[in-house]
Amino acid sequence: MFKLSPRAWILNAAAVFSRQHGAVTRQAEQSACSRETVYEHARKVEQRLADAPDVDVVAELRAENQRLHEAIAGLTRQAESRVVLDKDKQREFATTAFAMGVSLRQVEDLLGVLLPQDQATDHSTLGRWVADEAERAGAILAALDPACVGRVETLAIDEIFFGGGRPWSGSSPRA
Secondary structure (H helix, E strand, O other): OOOOOHHHHHHHHHHHHHOOOOHHHHHHHHHOOOHHHHHHHHHHHHHHHHHOOOHHHHHHHHHHHHHHHHHHHHHHHHHHHOOOOOHHHHHHHHHHHHHOOOOHHHHHHHHHHHOOOOOOOOHHHHHHHHHHHHHHHHHHHHHHHHHHHHHOOOOOHHHHHHOOOOHHHOOOOOO
């Protein structure tokens, strides 16, 4: 089956719409098709152009497309600056905070501030996470402690338990 290019269709239609004597015949010879095909192409091109969207509609669609692109860009910028607090990050947060001395209730309250109520982890789960991580850390410390004990020159237990003040020496603990 012989197919003509879109350019040939448009030239055929132009020959019909020009209304010049002999234009259709000349165009049919140049396109290597019949005069009927030239007229058919003209009808189809005319129909296509009649079905084409209105210029105002196209302008509105382009404006809406631009607004949507700007909205997507804004949402992308917002998403880049957000902190993800999925379950793994919540677990890391809870374990780190507890290791720093923050109680589980306080960790629960902090997560409640940062997350919607339905996404915040409950107290018992936080406790399990911290216990699991403490168990893992305990296994590591059990291996490290014997290796480090010979290198300890000064052990400041009073710093750990009394904040630097020595109750037996008469000095008061730091506030």
